[in-house]
Amino acid sequence: xxxxxxxxxxxxxxxxxxxxxxxxxxxxxxxxxxxxxxxxxxxxxxxxxxxxxxxxxxxxxxxxxxxxxxxxxxxxxxxxxxxxxxxxxxxx
Numbered sequence: 001x002x003x004x005x006x007x008x009x010x011x012x013x014x015x016x017x018x019x020x021x022x023x024x025x026x027x028x029x030x031x032x033x034x035x036x037x038x039x040x041x042x043x044x045x046x047x048x049x050x051x052x053x054x055x056x057x058x059x060x061x062x063x064x065x066x067x068x069x070x071x072x073x074x075x076x077x078x079x080x081x082x083x084x085x086x087x088x089x090x091x092x
């Protein structure tokens with residue numbers, strides 16, 4: 001089996017990011033949104049300029065905040081996690 005190049009792996013990742021029908025976003029460890037995929041823009045109604053650079057906490061409902069913080073703390077400790085958070089669209 002031929003090893004895939006870094007460029008091929010990056011192209012696959014970028015294609016997945018672009019074509020996914022799921023909302024995906026990336027935050028740094030301070031909770032600042034650094035990227036949102038096209039489905040995220042479409043589903044939330046926010047464009048990149050409106051969402052990138054903001055705190056994820058700006059979009060988390062107060063009732064969901066505690067569980068989100070717990071999951072992010074797992075990430076900070078090096079654990080893999082998967083969680084789903086309802087985010088408001090631009091209209092609220």
